[in-house]
Amino acid sequence: MASGNTGNILETSTPNWLEYGLVFQTLAGQNTVILKMVNNGSGGCGNDLAIDDIEFKTCGDLTTVEDTSNNNSNIVCGLLTPYADTLTAIPDNSVFSTHFYQWQESTNGNTWTDITGETNQTIAISGVVSTMYYRSKVSESIITLNNSQCNTLSDVYQVTVDPIVPPTFIQVPAICSGDTLVALSTTSNESITGTWSPALNNTTTTTYTFTPDTGQCATSQMMTITVNPITASTFTQVSAICNGDTLSALPTTSNEGITGVWNPALDNTTTTTYTFTPDAGQCAASQTMTITVNPITASTFNQVSSICSGDSLLALPTTSNEGITGTWSPALDNTITTTYTFTPDAGQCAGSQMMTITVNPITTPTFTQVSAICNGDALATLPTTSNEGITGTWTPALDNTTTTTYTFTSGIGQCALNQTMTITVNPIGTPTFNQIPAICSGDTLSALPTTSNEGITGMWSPALDNTITTTYIFTPDPQFCPSQVSLTIDVFENPIFSLQNEYFLCFDLNAAIVSPITIDTGLNTTMYNFTWLLNGVIIAGANHGTYIPITGGNYEVIVQNLSTMCSKMVSTLVTVLTEPNFEADVTTDAFTKNQTIEITTISIGDFEYQLDAASWQDEPIFNNVSIGEHIVTVRDKRGCIESSRTVFIIGYPKYFTPNGDGYNETWNIVGPTSPINSLASAEIYIYNRYGKLLKQINPTGEGWNGVYNGVKMSSDDYWFIVEYNEPNSGERKEFKAHFALKR
The missing domain is CATH 2.60.40 (Immunoglobulin-like)
Structure with missing residues (x-):
């Protein structure tokens, strides 16, 4: 019936499905077919390809639909409906030898309905007022025309009916007579183009008509543009003012109800012409107004001289040197400096004036107090000007032999009181103190008395020192006139010696002392007494400058100087160390390539380790040890004796x-x-x-x-x-x- 060949199907790196097919036609009365596929390739390991989705489906002519203008679709303006035309189904005769037709129509292109009686190759459509779709079923036999498995469908012919669009425009706002009128847009909000008539007129209200250009499926439109007449603005004249007087805001609405703004800004200091500009859209004319501002005449007065607080103060004049009348405020005050304000009577266009009358306060003069002196010391002349700058004189005459009170009398016109000052003259005396006994270095030293046996107070220097013999100086307080005195406190030195912080006493594995040690103060019994203690307990018979310990512990020695009886205690620690007790084992099997010796210490200490005569190390493990006999040695890092063991590595000579x-x-x-x-x-x-x-x-x-x-x-x-x-x-x-x- 038919055959075909795919040609070479090339391999791909990933699976890829490809479609192949052929067209065949069954014979009359035939209802089965056999599909045979042959792999022409040479084959290989595994499947060459996979076959899936074998499908048989109807195959007929490709049929197009055309109108009388040979178009496959048409767009019609709603103004030209109802629409009519003749459609023709045109098959390509690639499959069918005979053709039978059934026309269908649809309002949405999805749901189709057969058109009764329309079974010809052509169809006349009419009365179309909205979008419609047309197609034809095509079959080689009238019997199979309505069998979806045996017929084919033509292309769809679509009649699109465009709606009638009324053009819209943005309304042109009303204008004032004579204002510029911008040309109207020739394209509507819907992009419809056209022309306006009549010509624009900016002097009278007019209605304009928009006529769309042909072929746009749109209606005409009208727009009325209002043209308002111009109105004059009038205002009540503002009266003249004095320079600086309050000037009320000008009205922003005219007598005719026209709103707007004035400029420039109001100025109450100079005569100014202001212009009123109406707000937009009111079709009103601008207006001007001149406001007269009269200048201010200054008021002057003779200055009143300053007074002292409480002096008489005359009433101020109520008429200025220029003849301007008015009043002063506040009321006069002869106790404090005050600024008074002159306010002119109304209607004089005169400026106010101020005058400050100074009232000087009564000042009490002060002076730096003269320190007390000793009888007969020089006494400097007292200052004739106070700290406040007040001048005057002192009485009586200065006297450096007795305590005296002096009086300062201020000069005339200074608003100041009198003042006094007493200068103390102290008598001469000598302070004495009881001697302080000698102490040992470091002993407590009580504070020295700050009052002498005679009751003279003062201070000692330098600061007390309980470590060295020192001479201290007593300086009496300023109100006393004696000279300085000294006091020496003897501080005896404690015995000078030292011990090591720690000694090590070494024992072998049999608990016998290997290396005796001696704790030595370096001092002898002819000059010092010695007392030794072990863990706080006195050691009987231990009274020399040295001591040989036989056990560990905390040792203390008290040394006393036989001449000064000053003593000092020093302590030290004796730590017991023992000969290292350890085991040395070969931890690897015999004949192992890299042999290891490991040391386990049984005694307590801080140890280091040696293999044969090599360097000492902190780790108790030796790796890569050669075959044969070896000496392992252990010692405490702090001293004492070493301990050795013999270890043998089993192996063979190479x-x-x-x-x-x-x-x-x-x-x-x-x-x-x-x-x-x-x-x-x-x-x-x-x-x-x-x-x-x-x-x-x-x-x-x-x-x-x-x-x-x-x-x-x-x-x-x-x-x-x-x-x-x-x-x-x-x-x-x-x-x-x-x-x-x-x-």
Whole structure:
């Protein structure tokens, strides 16, 4: 019936579905078909492709619909309805050999209805007043025309009826006669274009008509523009004022009710012409008004001289030097400086005036007090001007032999009172104090008395010092006239010596002292007494400058100077250290490549560790230790004796040289022989590189000398197997390795 070929389908990196198909036509009475697909490719590993969604569906002619103007659709203005035309279905004859038609119509393009009797290739449509859709069902047989599985649908022909649009415009506001009138827009708010008539007129109210351009499906429109006449603005004249008088705001509404604004701003200091500008939209004319401002005449008066508080004050004149009358305020006051204001009587265009009358207060003169003096000391002349600048004289004459009160009398016209000052003249005397006994350095020293045996007060200097002999000076207070006196306080020095903060007393593992120590003050018994204490308890018989401790603890020594009886106590700590007690073990199995020795200390201390003669270290572990015997040493970082242990690393030599020079003549496993030979039960088997057994030896024997059946073996690598009991666990193990024979 039909066949087709996809051609090569190229592989893709991700799955990709592709559609392929062909067109065929069934024969009369045929209701089944067989679809056969053949993979022409050579195939490969797994599926080459996947097939899905095999679908059979109707295939007919492609049919277009045209009107009498060969258009596939039409747009009609509502003004031209009802609309009529003839539509024709035009198949492309690609499938069907005969054609049968059934026309359909729809108001929305989704729901379709058959048009009764319209089964021809053409259809005449008429009476269309709104948007409509038309199409035709097409089939090769009239029997299958209404079978959706056997027919096809033509393209849709759409008649679009545009609504009639009334154009709208923004209303032009009313204008005043003669105002500029902007040309009307020739495009409406709906983008409809057209023309206006008649011509614009800015002198009278007129109605204008808008006529749309052809082909826009729009109606005409009208607009009336109001033109208002101009009205004059009138106001009541403002009377003349004096410079500075209050000037009320001008009315913003004219006698005719026209609103607006005045400018410039009101000025109550000069004659000004103001212009009234009506607010917009009132069709009113502007107006002017001149307001007269008369100048102010200054009022002057003769200044009243200053007075002293309480003096008589005459009434101020009520007529100025210019003849301006008025009144003064406030009422006169002869006790305080006051500013008075002259207010002119009304109607004189005269300015007010002020006058300040100074009233000087009565001042009490003050002076810096003259300090007390001693009998016969020089006495400076008293100042004749007070701290406030008041001048005057003092009486009586100065006297430096007795306490006297002097009187200051101020000069005339200074508004000041008299003043007095008493100058004290002190008699001469000498202060005495009781001697302070000597003390030891650091003893409590009571404050020195600030009043002498005669009742003279004063101060001592320098500050008290209970650590050194010092001479102190007593200075009497200013009201006393004696001279300074001194007082020496003896401070005896305490014994001078020191001890170490800590001593270390070393014991071996048998509790015997290894290194005795001596605590020494460095002082002797001819000049000092000694008392030793251990943990706060006096040690009987310990009365010398040195002491040899036999146990640890907190030791104290009290040293007393035999001549001054001053003493000092110093303490020290004796710490007991013991010989290190420890265990050193090989923590890795025998024959391990990297052997490790680990030290466990049993005694308490701050230890460091050494392997053989290497450097001391803080860590108790030694890694990568070579085979054979090693000495491990432990010591306390603070001193005392060291302690050592012997440790053996089991292993084997990597080569031997049986050449008769006496060195490395035989080969055997390296292991300790005392106190217990841990390899006594071991068996060693030696092989050549081909696996031939050459020798069986025991670690306790002499080893292999490199001879097999009386023949010296050549230089080469040889292999061995050792069966042994693991020293750490007792487990029976086997170890394999190789060594070199060198000649």
